[in-house]
Amino acid sequence: MTTSRTISLTINGEVLSGEAAPRMLLADFLRDVLGKTGTHVGCEHGVCGACTVIVDGQAARSCLMFAVQAEGADLKTVEGLANGEELHPLQKLFSEHRALQCGYCTPGMLMTAIDLVESNDSLSEEDIKVGMSAALCRCTGYEGIIKAVTAYAEQVHGKPVSREDNNG
């Protein structure tokens, strides 16, 4: 039996449902069934990070999950960041620090950075570099991205980010 099933899940606080065959990836379900095209699809094997979304509080690759596995899950996608015309603080910092050029990787970059920063209150700049290597950008050379995420960590945790590697 490979017939479609109805999947219900919460996306950015809104309960949505749609039909998906078992083999449908979560990334494709978001884009093609639910019309949430903010989540981008790059490599489709978990390497590039463009499709990263937050699933039950943790960043995950939506190209490495099946839609049926997200039944009942609580997702956050890039569409949930801005409040109307008011950008999310990290989006503002991406703009200020020129952390994007073509923008293709940006949705995954944002979701990766939000989980990285919000799950660790003692990140060093080195931790941020390592953490953001989870998402590939082929335009910016990462300088702007690291600056924006570092500024976001300082904003969220209210203290400076150490420039020394604190991994021991």
Next chain:
Amino acid sequence: MKPPPLDILTPTTIAEALALLSAHGEAARPLAGGQSLVPLLNFRLSRPEVLIDLNRIAKLSFIEERPDHIAIGVMTRERAIEESELIASQAPLLQEATTQIAHLPIRSRGTIGGSLSNADPAAEYPAVALALEFELIAQSERGERRIKAADFFEDVLTTALKPDELLTKIIVPKSPGQSSSAFVEIARRHGDFALAGVAAQITFSAGKPTDVRLAVCGAGSTASRLSAAEEIVLRDGAGVEAIKGASAAAAAAVDPMADLHASADYRRRLVGVMTKRALQKVVQRAGVSA
């Protein structure tokens, strides 16, 4: 770049999962975190008819302290292992290796049982399993058996598990109080498959090594113990010369494969360098003067 047509079954108990595995045989594959299997499906390198999704079996996800070991459920996420204070204090090698697996969003989903069952030669966990001498509990409808890590990894992506068997629990012996450990690896970019990695744990008594564990990944068809190198450190201590000798023995012991990323010779050299760095780190952490 999309998975082949397949069905996904979602058991909620171990018994149900075992019944499904037994019923579907080799047409089925258990789906753990999916961070290795789903790419293989997307590439159509794996074409099972049925996936048995283990993600809804709550009883497969736990980290529990026992008198002499830590029991870990196979569906425990790498991220939970990385964040576990129990593991950081009782099996620090496992904790350090976990932080080096791929990237945080991968570790959110990836599981210890999935990685061990996948038996990728470049993966971190098989090397840690050999170094710390994990025991792996496999269940099937025929019963339960306990497999030593040394008997578990048979070849590239091949383990001792039978098609109807499911890994359910990992037994991680507690590291001795007088031990120090280190996991080091090298990849061209952080998070890529390691070209070579070494897991090391040494137990010291009055500054002398009394138990030495060294295992390598990325340098052969499976992870392996580096026995000749272990013997040198056990015999000669962990001084500069002994570490040099152990590193040379490690490089000589492996039979690495060449691929797009590194030649066999380069990998062999890296095994020596990683062994040296791992041992140096262990000595530094132990605070022993060799």
